[in-house]
Amino acid sequence: MGMELLQIRYFKKVAELQHMTKAAQELHIAQPSLSKTIRLLENELGTSLFDRKGKYIVLNDAGKILKQYADIVVNAVDDAKEEIEEYKTTGNATIIVSLRVALIGFPEMIAEFRKKYPSVKFVVEQYQYLDKKMSDLTVDSSLTRSEAKNEITILEEPILLAVPEDHPLANREYICLREVENEDLIASSPADSNLRYAINEYCKIAGFKPKIVMECDDYMTIQGLVRAGVGLAFVPEISWLGRHRDSRLKFISIKEPECKRCINMYWKSTGYISKASILFRKFAVEYFSQQNYDAVIQDKNRQALMNKAEWDS
DSSP states (O other), X not given: OOOOHHHHHHHHHHHHHOOHHHHHHXXXXXXXXXXXXXXXXXXXXXXXXXXXXXXXXXXXXXXXXXXXXXXXXXXXXXXXXXXXXXXXXXXXXXEXXXXXXXXXXHHHHHHHHHHHOTTOEEEEEESOOOOGGGSSEEEEEESXXXXXXXXXXXXXXXXXXXXXXXXXXXXXXXXXXXXXXXXXXXXXXXXXXXXXXXXXXXXXXXXXXXXXXXXESOHHHHHHHHHTTSOEEEEEXXXXXXXXXXXXXXXXXXXXXXXXXXXXXXXXXXXXXXXXXXXXXXXXXXXXXXXXXXXXXXXXHHHHHHHHHTTXX
């Protein structure tokens, strides 16, 4: 008769505590029954696994060898059980995501999650401004970092000014925002979008109202319009330009005031919260915390964010 998983579990606990009585108490079995299980295991292996030292027992060399393999076996079985349970609870689940910003890396993140949980389906509402309570996860932006319990700032990025190569400002490293007061500007739409709100607020701080000559909701088209000379545009450095920076344009830093925005992820904290949405939230926080963005959350903050993502789980 081969070794049984229950024997391995019992041995592992005794080996960790090196005390038969304490192990029996934690396993909620009688000590004589535990002792008998260990003896049967030793008989099967043809060697003792523990040496006695007074009232205590310690692993001998054979026991140390078995302990290494016991850890692997028990951990593997536990991991398999957890993954199967997750699959059972996430099977055919649908996660609703409200994507209110163009976020670089989001498609790749969805693809990575579905490799692990292929049965999960997604509904991604882009720029529809669903009530946050209707979506499992909302990706949004703000002028400042989020302090809400059920929201995390995953990225803080500068907002740059895009100008054609032949524009008088093209050779500048940075400008003061007031310098574009009389420039034709291309703005994101709809007019109440968070990026548009941010630009309006920063222009208000600088003391003027932006001269908007065109609205557009596609960041690649906006770059094309700037290149064609229609106007200048405010563009977030990472979420818009991370992989799609038009080499024929110049992107200038803005000072006085410093223009930037924060990308936040919000999740429901009340009502029904599916296991799949909790898994996706944790996955998303970890995924974006590992990206090599210059302005992404720093290493020292990652554990705090991961702890925050554990809430409501």
